[in-house]
Amino acid sequence: MTYTEAVALLLEPEHLQAGQFAVKPVWGTDFGSEHERYLTETVYKKPVVIYNYPKEFKSFYMRLNDDGKTVAAADVLVPNVGEIIGGSAREERLDVLEARIRESGANPEDYKWYVDLRKYGTIPHAGFGLGFERLIRILLSIKPLVNILDTDTVVALKLLVLSQIEIPMPNVANSVFRSKSEATSARNMTPDLSSRIEYSEKYVDDTHEYRHVILPKEMQRSLPDRLLTETEWRQLGVQQSRGWVHYAIHKPEPHILLFRRPLGTDPTTGRVNLEMEKQAKEKYANEFN
Known part of the structure; x- marks a missing residue:
């Protein structure tokens, strides 16, 4: 169903009364978890796909x-x-794309590298992200998300084996393999949100190198509406070498932290090394000019 259809349904008197929403759904604002759960658990009782969201709270790309x-x-x-x-x-x-960047309030110069990807050749394309820990939560029938150990694929698959899911034994008719002995301990593992922080590759222009760091969305509410100091982003669990500066707020998705540092920055001291700067600028000139 479309976003517009979902809002209209939630605003019907019977659903407003049944849902008892803390925040009344309004067209142009994102759904809260209470709205999403009401649609999937009360109205349809199955997965729901919602599409065509308002541009106001979605990313410019x-x-x-x-x-x-x-x-x-x-x-x-x-x-x-x-x-x-x-x-x-x-x-x-x-x-x-350029108009959407300006509309979002972002600095066009910060996304020059991204615009160049369109300027010098592109095709219609799409992308998506899948919450792997949420997928494991579904497969393991675990209700509290805090009980999911979000590390790597190997551990996640081990959780599947250790769970109480019935798995057919190969070449044995009507048989299942069950392992309950370790299921409880596996489910009681507590995640560290910092382990879910994602780091982009570095990208450069003729003056700076850049990267973005994606925090778990659970951290978004605790972020101040301003740029973070190095002490603050390190306290959040961001781990990177010296010299990086949080230089812009990604307004559509503030949990995505935008960092940059001058070319030639010594990663151990955080200061610009003139020789390293010269080498970095020469490398950039050779690769992009």
Whole structure:
């Protein structure tokens, strides 16, 4: 169903009364977990796909629909879990992308590298993200998300084996393998949110190198509405070498921290080394000019 259809349904008197929402759904604002869970657990009692969200609270790189109000984005919502997949068609039209960056309040110079990807060749394309720990939560039928150990694929698969899921034994008819002995201890592991922080590759222009760091969305509410100091982002669990500066707030998604540092910065001291700066600028000139 579309976002507009979902809002209209939630605003019907019977659903407003049954849902007892702390925050009344309003067109143009994102759904809270109470709205998502009501749709999946009370109304439909199964996974729901919602698409064509308002552009106001979605990222500028999501493709603008013909109505000029919504973007071609979709979320997959699952009972007892919430959003498990979020994705969108990406904006491949250069003029529209540049306009959307300006609309979002972002500094166009900060995204020059991204605009260049469209300027020098692109095709219609899309992308999505899947919450792996939420997927494991569904497969293991674990209700509290805090009980999911979010590390790597090997550990996640081990949790599957140690769970109480019935798995058919190969070449043995009507048989299952069950392992309950370690299931409880596996489920009681507590995650460290910092282990879920994601780091982009570095990208450069003729003056700086850049990277973005994606914090778990659970951290978003605790972020101040300003740039973070090095002490503050390190306290959040961000681990990177010296010299990086949080230089811009990604307004559509403030849990994505944008960092940069001057070319030639010594990662051990955080200071610009003139020889390293010269080498970095020469390398950039040779690669991009």
